[in-house]
Amino acid sequence: MNSAKRxxxxxxxxxxVIALLVSFVLIFLVSKQPVEAIVTLITGPFKSKRNLxxxxxxxxxxxxxxxxxxxxxxxxxxxxxxxxxxxxxxxxASVCALQLGLPAGVSPVVALCLAALAGALFTAIPAFLxxxxxxxxxxSSLMLNxxxxxxxxxxxxxxxxxxQVGAASFKLPAESELITLLSGTRIHxxxxxxxxVAVFGYVFLYKTRMGYELRLTGENExxxxxxxxxxxxxxxxxxxxxxxxxxxxxxxxxxxxxxNRFSWTSLLGYGWDAIIICTLAKKNPIxxxxxxxxxxxxxxxxxxxxxxxxxxxxxxxxxxxVIILLAVAEQFLSKTKHKMIxxxxxxxxxxxxxx
Amino acid sequence: xxNEIVLEMKHIMKIYSNGVVANEDVSLELDKGEIxxxxxxxxxxxxxxxxxxxxxxxxDEGQIIMNGQEVTIKSPQDAISKGIGMVxxxxxxxxxxxxxxxxxxxxxPKKGVFIDMxxxxxxxxxxxxxxxxxxxxxxxxxxxxxGIKQKVEILKALYRxxxxxxxxxxxxVLTPQETDxxxxxxxxxxxxxxxxxxxxxxxxxxxxxxxxxxxMRNGKSMGTYNVSEISTDDMSKLMVGxxxxxxxxxKPIELKNVMMxxxxxxVYNSQGVLKVDSLSFDIKGGEILGIAGVEGNGQSELIDxxxxxxxxxxxxxxxxxxxxxxxxxxxIRNLKLAHIPEDRMVSGCASxxxxxxxxxxxxxxQPDYSGKVMLKGKVIQKRSEDxxxxxxxxxxxxxxxxGMLSGGNIQKxxxxxxxSTGPDIIIANQxxxxxDVGAASFIRQRLLxxxxxxxxxxxxxxxLNEIFSLSDRLAVMYKGKFSGLFTDVGQVSEETLGQYxxxxxxxxxxxxxxxx
Numbered sequence: 015m016n017s018a019k020r021x022x023x024x025x026x027x028x029x030x031v032i033a034l035l036v037s038f039v040l041i042f043l044v045s046k047q048p049v050e051a052i053v054t055l056i057t058g059p060f061k062s063k064r065n066l067x068x069x070x071x072x073x074x075x076x077x078x079x080x081x082x083x084x085x086x087x088x089x090x091x092x093x094x095x096x097x098x099x100x101x102x103x104x105x106x107a108s109v110c111a112l113q114l115g116l117p118a119g120v121s122p123v124v125a126l127c128l129a130a131l132a133g134a135l136f137t138a139i140p141a142f143l144x145x146x147x148x149x150x151x152x153x154s155s156l157m158l159n160x161x162x163x164x165x166x167x168x169x170x171x172x173x174x175x176x177x178q179v180g181a182a183s184f185k186l187p188a189e190s191e192l193i194t195l196l197s198g199t200r201i202h203x204x205x206x207x208x209x210x211v212a213v214f215g216y217v218f219l220y221k222t223r224m225g226y227e228l229r230l231t232g233e234n235e236x237x238x239x240x241x242x243x244x245x246x247x248x249x250x251x252x253x254x255x256x257x258x259x260x261x262x263x264x265x266x267x268x269x270x271x272x273x274n275r276f277s278w279t280s281l282l283g284y285g286w287d288a289i290i291i292c293t294l295a296k297k298n299p300i301x302x303x304x305x306x307x308x309x310x311x312x313x314x315x316x317x318x319x320x321x322x323x324x325x326x327x328x329x330x331x332x333x334x335x336v337i338i339l340l341a342v343a344e345q346f347l348s349k350t351k352h353k354m355i356x357x358x359x360x361x362x363x364x365x366x367x368x369x
Numbered sequence: 370x371x372n373e374i375v376l377e378m379k380h381i382m383k384i385y386s387n388g389v390v391a392n393e394d395v396s397l398e399l400d401k402g403e404i405x406x407x408x409x410x411x412x413x414x415x416x417x418x419x420x421x422x423x424x425x426x427x428x429d430e431g432q433i434i435m436n437g438q439e440v441t442i443k444s445p446q447d448a449i450s451k452g453i454g455m456v457x458x459x460x461x462x463x464x465x466x467x468x469x470x471x472x473x474x475x476x477x478p479k480k481g482v483f484i485d486m487x488x489x490x491x492x493x494x495x496x497x498x499x500x501x502x503x504x505x506x507x508x509x510x511x512x513x514x515x516g517i518k519q520k521v522e523i524l525k526a527l528y529r530x531x532x533x534x535x536x537x538x539x540x541x542v543l544t545p546q547e548t549d550x551x552x553x554x555x556x557x558x559x560x561x562x563x564x565x566x567x568x569x570x571x572x573x574x575x576x577x578x579x580x581x582x583x584x585m586r587n588g589k590s591m592g593t594y595n596v597s598e599i600s601t602d603d604m605s606k607l608m609v610g611x612x613x614x615x616x617x618x619x620k621p622i623e624l625k626n627v628m629m630x631x632x633x634x635x636v637y638n639s640q641g642v643l644k645v646d647s648l649s650f651d652i653k654g655g656e657i658l659g660i661a662g663v664e665g666n667g668q669s670e671l672i673d674x675x676x677x678x679x680x681x682x683x684x685x686x687x688x689x690x691x692x693x694x695x696x697x698x699x700x701i702r703n704l705k706l707a708h709i710p711e712d713r714m715v716s717g718c719a720s721x722x723x724x725x726x727x728x729x730x731x732x733x734x735q736p737d738y739s740g741k742v743m744l745k746g747k748v749i750q751k752r753s754e755d756x757x758x759x760x761x762x763x764x765x766x767x768x769x770x771x772g773m774l775s776g777g778n779i780q781k782x783x784x785x786x787x788x789s790t791g792p793d794i795i796i797a798n799q800x801x802x803x804x805d806v807g808a809a810s811f812i813r814q815r816l817l818x819x820x821x822x823x824x825x826x827x828x829x830x831x832x833l834n835e836i837f838s839l840s841d842r843l844a845v846m847y848k849g850k851f852s853g854l855f856t857d858v859g860q861v862s863e864e865t866l867g868q869y870x871x872x873x874x875x876x877x878x879x880x881x882x883x884x885x
Contacts, residue, residue, distance in 0.1 A: 233719035242699030
């Protein structure tokens with residue numbers, strides 16, 4: 015491993031430590047039982063099988079949206095429609111499960127494929143607009159998320175709503191549910207799908223021709239163009255694949271044992287969280303499970319802490335915020351990095367003189 | 370007059386974050402009331418040294434001593450408060466504001482919370498009068514000519530109390546008349562006791578106005594000289610370092626077929642300015658066509674068009690008999706065209722990707738290196754290790770990010786990539802700019818080898834030495850046209866070439882540009 019990579023890992027670790035310290039200080043400031051709160055935050059997730067299972071369950075959607083964002087961001091396509099694609103994927107999978115009446119085994123496969131397709135088409139809208147009108151995908155994708163939310167709510171309320179429950183769909187059939195892997199928990203097959211997706215994302219970006227084109231474009235579009243890469247194709251494919259994975263994630267989530275009806279009437283935020291995952295994973299999908307595990311652990315801990323002490327759940331938001339801030343702040347520890355580089359440059363100057 | 374030293378920079382070393390050593394042990398001494406030239410080629414480290422002085426960059430080693438006391442300059446504000454002002458080459462003015470508003474920006478006279486505009490105008494007028502600058506302070510900056518804008522910049526610095534003025538290539542944008550006027554004003558400022566650092570590479574101007582000159586080359590200082598005691602020849606020698614005469618074993622030319630045919634090529638840039646003016650030429654396999662010329666005379670636009678980056682042109686570009694108008698960059702590269710780009714960091718590499726990833730961007734589609742979908746990782750890895758050895762790239766491994774290499778080694782990565790495809794046509798735009806002697810001579814040698822093997826080479830270079838020693842035919846580009854073409858390169862003197870480059874000489878009829 016070269017020194018630059020080592021430095022990045024060190025920097026990431028340092029960011030997390032600082033973020034946790036900041037959160038601890040805040041807990042001390044606001045809580046009457048700070049030590050207890052911190053201990054619960056850290057050890058809570060290990061306290062019971064259920065808590066531990068909670069961590070794993072909440073990891074799953076994060077891996078999906080995180081991988082999707084890694085792919086789009088690697089191509090420097092700052093498409094934030096993963097949020098809306100996830101939501102839409104959930105709806106499409108639910109509708110398929112409810113309406114198609116397919117047998118067990120087939121039903122979830124078809125539902126998930128269609129969810130992925132819906133997600134892909136959805137995130138392709140900003141890509142298409144960018145190619146045709148050179149509008150910023152950042153702005154159009156942000157706006158589109160609301161379109162997705164209200165479209166899904168409309169379909170929910172008018173076509174699949176169970177009048178006896180209110181703002182939720184009819185009960186999803188058992189045939190479509192993803193099987194539970196561990197009895198007594200809700201850890202489901204989606205975990206394997208998520209891990210497979212992370213591996214797929216890694217292979218796609220780092221081992222295929224297309225992925226190489228994506229990364230070339232993402233790192234230096236001028237260079238990619240000069241080398242003969244078809245930039246239009248990169249813009250489209252990166253966002254199609256990114257949205258496909260986010261849509262699949264939405265489908266997996268809704269078909270999991272955690273939900274038995276489609277009841278999402280507000281955005282769930284997995285699309286935003288994906289940006290944190292992508293930042294922690296340094297845009298490499300293979301690290302998204304680790305990043306998702308960390309975030310899920312932190313959130314489960316915070317949720318337990320908020321239930322058993324006087325510190326609220328939102329404290330993790332601050333931790334996340336500080337991590338992101340430090341991780342993306344290029345100047346953070348830049349002096350240390352510069353010293354390292356200067357030392358190497360001086361050493362090579364001396365070598366040249368000697369030669 | 371006893372020399373009073375106002376400022377000393379001692380043993381300044383500046384290493385950029387990509388590991389490039391921009392200043393290596395540079396020292397500079399300024400006497401009070403002198404105009405001190407800082408002379409050097411592009412990339413010699415002049416701007417870096419001034420950025421250090423103006424607080425934009427922090428030096429890695431060295432001291433700055435002002436009036437006998439060591440100081441650290443942390444930011445431009447800090448520099449301004451210490452009496453240092455800088456006029457950048459590209460003006461830092463707000464076009465929609467008036468001259469007076471620009472002058473007072475950041476140090477506005479206040480009336481309560483509001484800006485006292487009347488006082489602002491008065492003060493601006495007062496300072497303009499004090500230094501004899503004749504200008505209308507109520508005019509909007511976007512409406513005034515370039516020469517006046519520069520005066521506004523100088524006034525801005527003076528208004529903030531600058532004793533030491535740094536002027537970064539101040540005459541680059543001026544007409545000769547404006548330049549004369551500027552010199553009169555600078556002379557006045559000098560007599561008032563201001564000290565001026567005059568960054569330039571125009572020797573006659575330095576002769577005209579400067580007292581002393583510090584000459585920089587390759588990040589190092591070549592010494593400080595009294596301008597009256599050094600000839601322009603010696604100055605240019607120190608600056609360019611042409612004492613190392615390039616000698617290459619050049620085999621007799623063996624011409625093959627026409628590889629590239631250009632007819633009546635006309636290109637306008639995005640601002641609608643005519644950059645290439647009905648240019649026609651041919652290049653055959655086995656020869657090097659050199660294009661000399663002052664930067665900005667259409668070279669970049671010509672290259673962008675030949676390589677397919679620019680598609681907006683009239684005329685014809687044929688490569689190996691095929692019209693390239695409808696061909697993408699990828700298609701053109703598939704005709705075995707290699708391109709060493711002018712600016713290696715802008716389009717020549719991706720600095721955050723590793724050496725391997727930078728070496729295959731033009732050939733990963735080849736069946737040797739990939740199937741329909743997957744890259745052949747092992748083959749690529751082996752090949753890049755071989756290329757690193759063959760092209761003597763100094764690095765830890767192929768996994769190192771290109772941005773961490775020195776300029777010369779980055780250039781070697783680019784050259785390795787471009788040459789490893791076995792090209793028939795090479796377009797080399799400034800192939801050795803700003804890199805060390807060893808790497809430069811390595812790349813030149815390679816270009817000659819390709820020529821001998823029957824490859825057509827188009828070489829654009831600002832390095833006259835390089836262009837003289839490599840070219841078989843030599844064209845000079847001036848205002849989008851060839852002002853001259855020499856088939857017998859050995860007979861051309863630098864002086865003659867210079868006259869063509871500056872448009873003093875111009876041949877209407879060019880013999881030997883095209884082969885019929």
